[in-house]
Amino acid sequence: MPWPLSCPFPPLAITPPPAPPAEDTSSAGFWFLTVLFAALWVIAWRISQHRHPYKACPRCSGSGKQYGTWFTKSFRACDRCGGVGREYRAFARAPYKQNEHKRRGRR
Numbered sequence: 001m002p003w004p005l006s007c008p009f010p011p012l013a014i015t016p017p018p019a020p021p022a023e024d025t026s027s028a029g030f031w032f033l034t035v036l037f038a039a040l041w042v043i044a045w046r047i048s049q050h051r052h053p054y055k056a057c058p059r060c061s062g063s064g065k066q067y068g069t070w071f072t073k074s075f076r077a078c079d080r081c082g083g084v085g086r087e088y089r090a091f092a093r094a095p096y097k098q099n100e101h102k103r104r105g106r107r
Helices: 028-051 100-104
Strands: 054-056 065-067 075-077 086-088
Touching: none
Parallel strands: none
Antiparallel strands: 054 086, 065 075
């Protein structure tokens, strides 16, 4: 008789617990995706820098005018941007530096 009849459940066999699943300790996939994302971001940023090289002047907020402190209705050309109201973004090159022939047609 393998177990007593008074116990409704048979005794459990003692077996060692199953081995935990092997963890993937290499993070090569994560770093590959991180580098790929960074490269795509840099390429998109450089295209944006080339297509839109200017930003609004932070001193005059793009108006090109510097207003007086005491006489608030008087103004002069902004010292930072020269009255243009825009300046180059960080790391932006002159847009027609390589293509001077395109610039001559737009004057």
